[in-house]
Amino acid sequence: MRQERPEPGESHKERVDRELAELLQGLRVAVTGVQVLFAFLLTLPFQAGFPKVDAVGRWLFFVSLIASAFASVCFITPAAQHRLIFRTGLKERMLQRANGLGVAGAILLLVAMSSAVALVTETVIDSWEAALFGGAVAVAGGWFWLLQPLLDLYRTRGSTSVE
Secondary structure, three states: OOOOOOOOOOOHHHHHHHHHHHHHHHHHHHHHHHHHHHHHHHHHHHOOOHHHOOHHHHHHHHHHHHHHHHHHHHHHHHHHHHHHOOOOOOHHHHHHHHHHHHHHHHHHHHHHHHHHHHHHHHHHOOHHHHHHHHHHHHHHHHHHHHHHHHHHHHHOOOOOOOO
């Protein structure tokens, strides 16, 4: 995790507290989305039309279900750990861990969303369109969530400006 410089007049502890609050706020947004997707997927096999889903659709369902479950774990872990190590002096370690879990959760959420879109498309339209639309979601999320920020980091490497 890249260390951010403190705001003017901000102590190390204040910076860590602020960064943790910012991270947890971002994770709250992500966890809501993944929980809605996960809840939908948990109910899907109990719907009347699910037995009509072919083998490809069942695999897409399974991949989406597992990826959303693990994304939920990644996004919820920082809040659970914060409760366990509250006031132990380990906040900065937890912040670094939570940052990595947030990235892992975003990747898993992207897998879950892409495979869920492919599942619905495959069921409603056809197989090749499922690959097309599921792939489009994967490319868009991969670009906006991962590649674009990584390119920004690469381009500003060595820069003295920190936002």
